[in-house]
Amino acid sequence: MLDPEVVSQLLVRRRRDDPLRELTPREREVLSLMAEGRSNTAIARILVVSDGAVEKHVRNIFTKLQLPPDEEQHRRVLAVLAYLGS
Template identity: 60%
Template sequence: MDGRLRVVIAEDAAIMREGLTQTLTRRGLDVVAAVADAQALRLAVEEHRPDVAIIDVRMPPSHTDEGMRAAREIHRDLPGVAVLVFSQYIETRSATELFAEQAGGVGYLLKDRVADVGEFVEAVSRVARGGTVLDPEVVRHLLGAARRADALSTLTPREREVLALIAQGHSNAAIAELLTITPGVVEKHVAAIFAKLGLAPSTGVNRRVVAALRYLGS
């Protein structure tokens, strides 16, 4: 062992993967594997036990959150391997869960906001040595998600019941029939839900849809 940080890269875009490999190698890091999907990432981490894995959020086959799920599994099952999520996407719920499980040795940076190679390499090193790195934009989204979750917690059981039915696509009239209450009572519940979630009337904004999305996202 020569003391260099050992890195596994998981990035499905070939040019980005090669670019990261060359950049880190030139800066003195040892890229022991560079793979294109989450399954190959897990195999590479198991084989090489690197100091840090740099992981994109969206990878094959579905290009949704395979990378983020793999990052959480690695962080949970192999605490000696740090993880740095490096993506152009912010997956708020998964990121919250990732940072909640163990604060150290984890980071989340956005590709289009990294302007200095030296700072990026320093961030990789910091995470590998047990530190935490968070892009301010990611922090903003995480705080927003926390505030939305707090708002949902203020709903009464009946209001949550009404919101759940809204999320299922029911109209006020249908909700009234399902809950055996009057349409006027449903309207009051809906108004209270909108107020607690901070959804003021706004042209072009469907408050029912936004409220449903927040409920489903919780």
């Protein structure tokens, strides 16, 4: 039988190791649509929300996936790759 404290620590560590687990269901939905190649405007139309709402979700996704602005890397592509690799 496993010690409940050990199991708890493993689960906490696993959650920390996978930043995708930090995303809300809506952020996951937005990321899924990003993975389909949809623009923010198209995502807004599909989800029946404003472009601003989608932009907020995308910013939150970048933050939670620890993807700061970088001139040499495309954060949207990196976020989608993380999603597809999960």
